[in-house]
Amino acid sequence: MNAPVKTSKLIKGATGDWEVVIGLEVHAQVSSNAKLFSGAATAFGGEPNAHVSLVDAAMPGMLPVINEECVRQAIRTGLGLNAQINLRSVFDRKNYFYPDLPQGYQISQYKSPVVGEGQVKVDLPDGESIVVGIERLHLEQDAGKSLHDQHPTASYVDLNRSGVALMEIVSKPDLRSSEQAKAYVSKLRTILRYLGTCDGDMEKGSLRADVNVSVRKPGEPLGTRCEIKNVNSVRFIGQAIEYEARRQIGILEDGGTVDQETRLFDAVKGETRSMRSKEEAHDYRYFPDPDLLPLEFSQDYVDALKAELPELPDAKMARFIAEFGLSADDAGVLVAERESAEFYEAVLAALGNRERDGKLAANWVINELFGRLNKESLAIASSPVSAAQLAAIIDLIGEGTISGKIAKDLFEIIWVEGGDPREVVEARGMKQVTDLSAIEKVVDDIIAANPEKAAQVAAKPAMIGWFVGQVMKSSGGKANPQAVNDLLKSKLGL
Amino acid sequence: MSVDAATVRRIAHLARIAVTDDEVPHLQGELNAMLAFVEQLSEVDVEGVEPMTSVTPMEMKKRADVVDDGEIADKVVANAPASDNHFFLVPKVVE
Numbered sequence: 001m002n003a004p005v006k007t008s009k010l011i012k013g014a015t016g017d018w019e020v021v022i023g024l025e026v027h028a029q030v031s032s033n034a035k036l037f038s039g040a041a042t043a044f045g046g047e048p049n050a051h052v053s054l055v056d057a058a059m060p061g062m063l064p065v066i067n068e069e070c071v072r073q074a075i076r077t078g079l080g081l082n083a084q085i086n087l088r089s090v091f092d093r094k095n096y097f098y099p100d101l102p103q104g105y106q107i108s109q110y111k112s113p114v115v116g117e118g119q120v121k122v123d124l125p126d127g128e129s130i131v132v133g134i135e136r137l138h139l140e141q142d143a144g145k146s147l148h149d150q151h152p153t154a155s156y157v158d159l160n161r162s163g164v165a166l167m168e169i170v171s172k173p174d175l176r177s178s179e180q181a182k183a184y185v186s187k188l189r190t191i192l193r194y195l196g197t198c199d200g201d202m203e204k205g206s207l208r209a210d211v212n213v214s215v216r217k218p219g220e221p222l223g224t225r226c227e228i229k230n231v232n233s234v235r236f237i238g239q240a241i242e243y244e245a246r247r248q249i250g251i252l253e254d255g256g257t258v259d260q261e262t263r264l265f266d267a268v269k270g271e272t273r274s275m276r277s278k279e280e281a282h283d284y285r286y287f288p289d290p291d292l293l294p295l296e297f298s299q300d301y302v303d304a305l306k307a308e309l310p311e312l313p314d315a316k317m318a319r320f321i322a323e324f325g326l327s328a329d330d331a332g333v334l335v336a337e338r339e340s341a342e343f344y345e346a347v348l349a350a351l352g353n354r355e356r357d358g359k360l361a362a363n364w365v366i367n368e369l370f371g372r373l374n375k376e377s378l379a380i381a382s383s384p385v386s387a388a389q390l391a392a393i394i395d396l397i398g399e400g401t402i403s404g405k406i407a408k409d410l411f412e413i414i415w416v417e418g419g420d421p422r423e424v425v426e427a428r429g430m431k432q433v434t435d436l437s438a439i440e441k442v443v444d445d446i447i448a449a450n451p452e453k454a455a456q457v458a459a460k461p462a463m464i465g466w467f468v469g470q471v472m473k474s475s476g477g478k479a480n481p482q483a484v485n486d487l488l489k490s491k492l493g494l
Numbered sequence: 495m496s497v498d499a500a501t502v503r504r505i506a507h508l509a510r511i512a513v514t515d516d517e518v519p520h521l522q523g524e525l526n527a528m529l530a531f532v533e534q535l536s537e538v539d540v541e542g543v544e545p546m547t548s549v550t551p552m553e554m555k556k557r558a559d560v561v562d563d564g565e566i567a568d569k570v571v572a573n574a575p576a577s578d579n580h581f582f583l584v585p586k587v588v589e
Binding site: 033034038039050152155293294 | 508550556561563566567570578583
């Protein structure tokens, strides 16, 4: 943990450089139909208290029965995080009072979580990679929701979320900058979405993080940490860390001490502030939940889940690089969202010659398609150009039927009008002219019309570019550029 | 192990039970009597014995991931001292 830190990661203070140390507790809502311990729906929204069973409302005598799908999803997530899977784990009660917690305790896992230590490889924007340790992953219940702005003297409580399964994924304090923390959360989200164990929708609260931040002079022991609760976007996580690190450095450099406390991030002001300090430290009095037996499953069960895991982003990225010669950047862009990778793979599957055009296809997906989708704020699922259509356009380029330039016009036509690219090329005469005699005629005409320029070429060979331009223009962009170049060189005596 | 008066007040507070100062000495005595009783267990040597969380010789039952409950908001709030449009109403709690 005391590996040398790149100086670029340090924060400059009045008394020298400071290192920020960050650990994250990410709460990810498990993708399931029903809740962790009841048969009520997990669907987002819904009328107040509609998705609530008497178990979720903690009515007397109700007993929890675990949803096996939530267990399966937790194990699959653990496998995706290269983590230890514990064949036996225990549910505990975490006791505290709050109106949106009807049981008076949250069923969670304390000493024996279902998933133990693991690790995640995180690629950073500067091209560097780090490995972030996972401390544990455990299953627990979500609480209900309180609304404080509906009534002057009352809070409204809706238990629709009460009992929904969460995975709490705890990292080791391995992160050293807001950039790293943001990249880690993004990577975690990508892995969860590949696995289909959490939809990763941060706006709906499906993924949120508690951020632990402390600062120290490099090489010194860990400083006192503050925990920033419930930050619900990657950007806010970055802002909260930046603000909190500077706040702590300010206190320490003024000779003060940091109080260990829980803080809130105010997204409007971009700052963290103390939650009205509880009169005492949390005392959750964890103990094993007597309503639930230990959670046990076999190694065979785990092995079967492992065998069925989908290809995860790291493996997919490596394969794209190895098979199609993509750059790490391009491969990274394609695998960052599951939908993007799936679209690219659908294009690959439809290509006539994958080995030849795989890299070209990546360029087209990233530059033309993503560029255009971004411009129109469209999600890839609603792309007007299908993977099959894009593959057909790339086939036409790869086999030399159309030039790259014409292909962009063709893409535009397909985007607006739809249709079969190959038929559009035929119908509108967009084929590249590779017929040498036809090109030669154009070349001859241009040279004949510009004798003085033709005379200058011998002295200024770069002038050939002007001729290429003229020929392409006169052919409506359909002449094969290589053929044009070759012809011009021989005709002009270069 | 025994508890002092401050611990009694703290336990009462954590359990949200109102305890007057007059009641503290009595409760302290009762809690300490219970603790002394349980203390006998520490005479048993449990070196190397895994803690037992259940005495039931069975595996935990699991449910299938099927929505078969809920949509009973009337029942859920039926006993609430105050409710509005199926929300529970509680005295205002704001951080």
